[in-house]
Amino acid sequence: MDVSQLIDLVSGELLNPDADLTRDIKGGCGADLMSDVLASIQPEAVLLTGLCNPQVIRTAQMSDVSAIVIVRGKNPPQETVNLAKEEKIALISSPFGMFELCGRLYQAGLASLEQPVTDGPSEME
Amino acid sequence: MSSEESRKNILVDDSVAENITRVEELAYELKIREVMERNVRTLDSELKMQSAADLFRQQRISGAPVTKNGELIGILSIEDVIRCLVANDMDAPVTRYMTSKVRTIMATDPVVEALKFFVNTGVGRLPVLDEKGNMEGIITKGDLTSGLLFALQRSIQEEELKTYRASHLFEDITSNRTSLILRYVIQPRDFTHGGTASSNIKRALLRMGASPQIARRCGIAAYEAEMNLIIHTTNGGNMRVEIEPHKIALDVFDYGPGIPDIESAMKPGYSTATDSIRELGFGAGMGLVNIARCVDSMKLESVVGKGTRLKMTILLESETVGEGYAGKKEVS
Numbered sequence: 001m002d003v004s005q006l007i008d009l010v011s012g013e014l015l016n017p018d019a020d021l022t023r024d025i026k027g028g029c030g031a032d033l034m035s036d037v038l039a040s041i042q043p044e045a046v047l048l049t050g051l052c053n054p055q056v057i058r059t060a061q062m063s064d065v066s067a068i069v070i071v072r073g074k075n076p077p078q079e080t081v082n083l084a085k086e087e088k089i090a091l092i093s094s095p096f097g098m099f100e101l102c103g104r105l106y107q108a109g110l111a112s113l114e115q116p117v118t119d120g121p122s123e124m125e
Numbered sequence: 126m127s128s129e130e131s132r133k134n135i136l137v138d139d140s141v142a143e144n145i146t147r148v149e150e151l152a153y154e155l156k157i158r159e160v161m162e163r164n165v166r167t168l169d170s171e172l173k174m175q176s177a178a179d180l181f182r183q184q185r186i187s188g189a190p191v192t193k194n195g196e197l198i199g200i201l202s203i204e205d206v207i208r209c210l211v212a213n214d215m216d217a218p219v220t221r222y223m224t225s226k227v228r229t230i231m232a233t234d235p236v237v238e239a240l241k242f243f244v245n246t247g248v249g250r251l252p253v254l255d256e257k258g259n260m261e262g263i264i265t266k267g268d269l270t271s272g273l274l275f276a277l278q279r280s281i282q283e284e285e286l287k288t289y290r291a292s293h294l295f296e297d298i299t300s301n302r303t304s305l306i307l308r309y310v311i312q313p314r315d316f317t318h319g320g321t322a323s324s325n326i327k328r329a330l331l332r333m334g335a336s337p338q339i340a341r342r343c344g345i346a347a348y349e350a351e352m353n354l355i356i357h358t359t360n361g362g363n364m365r366v367e368i369e370p371h372k373i374a375l376d377v378f379d380y381g382p383g384i385p386d387i388e389s390a391m392k393p394g395y396s397t398a399t400d401s402i403r404e405l406g407f408g409a410g411m412g413l414v415n416i417a418r419c420v421d422s423m424k425l426e427s428v429v430g431k432g433t434r435l436k437m438t439i440l441l442e443s444e445t446v447g448e449g450y451a452g453k454k455e456v457s
Contacts, residue, residue: 018150032406033409035349043337055316055405058319058324064341079317
């Protein structure tokens, strides 16, 4: 699935029109906790989130996310849109909620790119 | 048709598609002035059609603007010459056969405007006007194509050259121990710019030829550490990245307030962050745990009232993707 197909599927609005719509989406990940995203997401995923601040874009960039879908039709602040433009990561606003979006994408054949992680005690040097 | 054959028939593969979008970008970035022909051959309004036809043939041009006292009054194309030939009227002045309603374009317009015009009208050339309305040049489909191709090649070469230079940095310099050090100052509570340093670190590593996996691990570790400085420190802190051919060392330090209980701080889910931090998607007590997963070794030291220092190392030889320090059970 590429980004333009994703936009159709989520009835989304692309907030940065110059983003690369040909990028491949290998699967999905949904979270509002950016540390969870950083811990578990695999490269080339679509990130579903209810969070609207610029940290979403930074997190996406760090974890090689292909596209971001903001849930429940929220409009992120301009600084978030600007950063998405700068980093050329597609930022999409969808009217659907998180549960509905996960369901739609999963049904369309998109796999989970949330890698299972153990939160066992870390060791120190 | 076999899949091999069908693949051959696909004219646009991924790498080509990438270039197409870059061309589209360039069509908006480039201005008409940068690709137009400045050396315009004009026809005087008194000129006879026979002379215009001779000029077209000798100069191998297919059209030219017509001027009267330096002012643009029309445009004569090869089709007009043919009409005139058919009518056997070659002694007529060019003004009789020229198109007098001339469409023009501004030198400051983006190239895409000319592209749209050519596609929609089928017209072959557009006189280019400067800010004062004087003719500055002329643009044809050929100028557009060569201008775009030239700009595309230049932009690809620039990026390749940057990456090439960076990735050969270590080969070109001889010393007992060569390293590149990047330093960043992080302001406290600067959530708008939070992650900029880590973003630059990741970009630098990719440019230096690091694998995407290494750049990703390093980026995530740096980002969590950077957010820690923004969220928790009194006066911000510093990040120092030392890149060597075989390892990357991240050193993140601040001058307070310090961590009272390091053991708890390393436990997943332990957090001292406020609700407002949590609303930003951070402060869930996963930062140090995430860092541990990304790096090959880490060391956290802190003195309350003095400051905290987090040192992390990522080795470049063993590219164990996603299996950082925490994933290696045999390491104690």
